[in-house]
Amino acid sequence: MADLDRVLVLAGGLSPEHEVSVRSGRRVAESLRRLDIEVQTADVDSALLGRLSSDPPQAVFPVLHGAPGEDGVVREVLEVSGVPYVGARPDACRRAYAKPVAKALVEARGVAVPRGVALPKAAFRDLGARELVDRIAAALGLPLFVKPDQGGSAFGAATVDSADALSSALVNCFAYGDTALVEERIAGTEVAVSVVDTGDGPTALPPVEIVPDGGVYDYAARYTAGRTEFFAPARLEGAVAEAAKEAALTAHSALGLRDLSRTDMIVEDSGRVVFLEANVAPGMMETSLFPMAVEAAGMDFAIVCRELAHRAALRG
Numbered sequence: 427m428a429d430l431d432r433v434l435v436l437a438g439g440l441s442p443e444h445e446v447s448v449r450s451g452r453r454v455a456e457s458l459r460r461l462d463i464e465v466q467t468a469d470v471d472s473a474l475l476g477r478l479s480s481d482p483p484q485a486v487f488p489v490l491h492g493a494p495g496e497d498g499v500v501r502e503v504l505e506v507s508g509v510p511y512v513g514a515r516p517d518a519c520r521r522a523y524a525k526p527v528a529k530a531l532v533e534a535r536g537v538a539v540p541r542g543v544a545l546p547k548a549a550f551r552d553l554g555a556r557e558l559v560d561r562i563a564a565a566l567g568l569p570l571f572v573k574p575d576q577g578g579s580a581f582g583a584a585t586v587d588s589a590d591a592l593s594s595a596l597v598n599c600f601a602y603g604d605t606a607l608v609e610e611r612i613a614g615t616e617v618a619v620s621v622v623d624t625g626d627g628p629t630a631l632p633p634v635e636i637v638p639d640g641g642v643y644d645y646a647a648r649y650t651a652g653r654t655e656f657f658a659p660a661r662l663e664g665a666v667a668e669a670a671k672e673a674a675l676t677a678h679s680a681l682g683l684r685d686l687s688r689t690d691m692i693v694e695d696s697g698r699v700v701f702l703e704a705n706v707a708p709g710m711m712e713t714s715l716f717p718m719a720v721e722a723a724g725m726d727f728a729i730v731c732r733e734l735a736h737r738a739a740l741r742g
């Protein structure tokens with residue numbers, strides 16, 4: 427295997443998750459540097475294309491959350507620039523990023539998903555918001571969960587216990603995107619299962635259990651130290667943990683993902699695993715789920731990053 431000595435970590439971006447991405451990117455860059463790899467970091471801006479052609483790295487490690495990092499746009503640009511990169515190709519990113527599309531593809535492979543409807547803001551304006559809100563609440567039943575049909579870090583997401591609350595949750599949701607996904611609220615144990623492929627095919631890492639102190643894994647619960655308790659591995663019975671891993675591998679394959687992914691799911695008390703969404707650029711901060719899973723698997727985070735970048739470089 428040729429040596430890996432020059433990697434460009436892409437982090438930042440213009441999405442609401444900018445800060446999280448910067449911190450994740452720093453962690454990946456520092457980890458690789460500790461292995462004596464020359465690492466540069468860059469944001470997605472007007473200097474990027476020039477840099478990729480004048481000083482091409484062996485591989486790009488995108489640690490960009492939200493658009494344009496996870497929706498396929500940046501990877502499309504990397505493809506046309508001829509620079510290999512870690513992670514899913516643009517078409518797969520688009521499938522994973524659009525939550526209703528991802529749900530349909532994963533459900534078709536036999537994994538349960540929350541019942542739900544995806545509706546654009548215009549539908550509420552054109553059809554009468556009150557009527558439509560009442561219909562949704564009647565069709566799906568309460569409680570509900572509202573979130574943008576794409577994006578991350580729980581921006582614009584809310585739990586809803588009444589039709590009135592649904593209206594205001596939708597208004598908030600539309601601040602983050604044009605289409606809202608209204609789902610039945612799934613109760614149970616929230617877990618995230620990371621999948622990594624360092625050469626032996628996609629492997630599911632131990633599920634990580636998320637227990638937010640207020641019961642809701644919102645932005646503050648995610649990024650404020652001490653607000654959420656994590657169990658890695660999750661406190662799931664053996665067969666249920668295996669089912670969660672299987673669901674993550676199914677999602678990874680159904681969406682055509684590559685190298686790494688993290689699937690968010692809720693395990694109901696019955697043991698039924700319900701898929702919520704899959705992420706192509708999981709958070710890499712100290713409090714992030716992917717690095718916790720790597721550690722729980724007895725693997726070294728820096729070495730996993732190097733192997734992922736190395737495999738990408740070999741594709742170049």
Ligand SMILES: Nc1ncnc2c1ncn2[C@@H]1O[C@H](COP(=O)(O)OP(=O)(O)OP(=O)(O)O)[C@@H](O)[C@H]1O
Pocket residue numbers: 540571573576577578579580581583609610611612613616642643690702703705
């Ligand atoms: N149908 C649902 N029922 C109950 N809780 C839900 C449901 N959908 C989402 N959640 C909760 O909202 C959180 C955010 O949802 P989801 O993972 O789909 O979005 P996200 O904002 O893209 O997250 P990420 O930053 O993990 O990419 C989940 O971690 C979970 O706690």
Ligand SMILES: [Mg+2]
Pocket residue numbers: 579690703
């Ligand atoms: Mg999520």
